[in-house]
Amino acid sequence: MSARTGLALRVDGVSLGHGGEPVVRDLSLDVHPGEVLVVVGASGCGKSTLLRSLAGLLPVCAGTLSADGATVTGPSPDRALVFQDDALLPWRTARRNVELPLAIRKVARARRRARAEHWLAQVGLDGQGHRLPAQLSGGMRQRVQLARTLAGEPRAILMDEPFGALDAQTRGAMQRLLVDVLRTTPATVVFVTHDVDEALFIGDRVAVLGAEGVRTLVDVPHPRDAATRGTPLVRTARREILTALGAHDDRSVPC
């Protein structure tokens, strides 16, 4: 395997929306190679839309999106998207789902299988590869989706509230698993959530998104270190994010 590096993503003066009125206007944001950037914001403020555009599934209304300097014009295996739920193909077993990106890249069958088993083991699902998605719990399905994404060896992973549909306990376990697994990949991560604590646990930086663009960018002190939860520095960062999220609600601005 060659040395993979994370993609540098640049959002430059972008307006986003599904036709008609844009949800987000004039958004600018730089994602550094290899960092984990968490995007928070109330629902409806265009977090998911931003991710879909970064993935190349949705064209921008105005401005430019670029990855390593090249304008994003469509989907690419370099930029993988992780969905909230039900993105596994239900007729394929867990292992065959993980094999899918490898099959698309025309990896030989035997190697495909070995890689899929490897990634399933990485997410704690060894021996579960023969199961269909319908036979797995929500948390397990998200693990399979994570394994499938990682198997594709993307240079950027775009995660759209991947743990949003899980119960609190599973969610905590998945966050820890994600942090562990991300250590093994050089990929840049853009992680969308509306959970501030999740943001502080997973991210290097947290961007608070509003209809007018990025409200604030907060550097997370001691990223991905559970031991620092509740320390004054982290509390300050948390307050800063909550203020950026909440201050505008008081003035009843949508989003």
Place this chain on the structure above:
Amino acid sequence: MTAVSTVAEPLAPARPATALPPVRRRVTGLRWAVRLASLVAALLIWQWLTVTDATPWVRFDRLPTPVEVAAQFGRLLQDPVYYQDIAQSLVRILTGFALAALAGIAAGIAVARSWLLSDLLQPLFEVVRPIPAIALVPVAILLFPRNEQGIVFITFTAAFFPILVSTRHAVRALPTVWEDAVRTMGGGRWRVLTSVVLPGALPGVFGGLSVGMGVSWICVISAEMISGDFGVGYRTWHAYTIVDYPAVLVGMITIGVLGWGTAAAVELLGRRVTRWLPARGGAR
């Protein structure tokens, strides 16, 4: 009962798969008995009505009795022509149906996935679709040099539209997330088609195949009655013209059994390839 259930409780998730079948088997055993009894009762009523030449309003005096039909059936089972007719009809229907399945699935996907093909083909389909396939017999006779091809053409047309329509709906109803996922893995049009659209649409497609098989039989038999020179439909009509009523009923029963067999085959195949559907026993 309460004692048993408290003991079994911790095993509950693993339990149903092993605990259920015996109960279910007993229930189906009873239900099969009821089904059989219903058929036997129908035969007995038929026998009684025909033997007594009942003519309450509907006239049973000329209808053959089940015993006569059974005797005729026994005779025909010795007759090689009977099997030739069955083989002939099966070849016709399976050819027409297979062609219709291929064309219907392909056209259904094309119409659902491409606005250009939809605009090109959809008006055509909508105009031709309401015409009953059997009404195409004159056209088939004009178009095709051989009678055989005409009958296959009619069978094809009959099955084509239900398959087309159900495929189109199934493809349109597919959640976009699967396609998005495959595209962000770098999958192109062809990959989306083979890995998402086709397998995802299969449950709906099989609905169309079942309906298509049914109308295919209607049309192959009707076409044979009108323009055939062998086949089960032709033989049945021929028996009527020579006033061999028991043979007519044997023909009808033969058609019923063949139709049931092919429908069951489609159903079985459908269950096989859509085994992943949660509703159909995801546990097994």
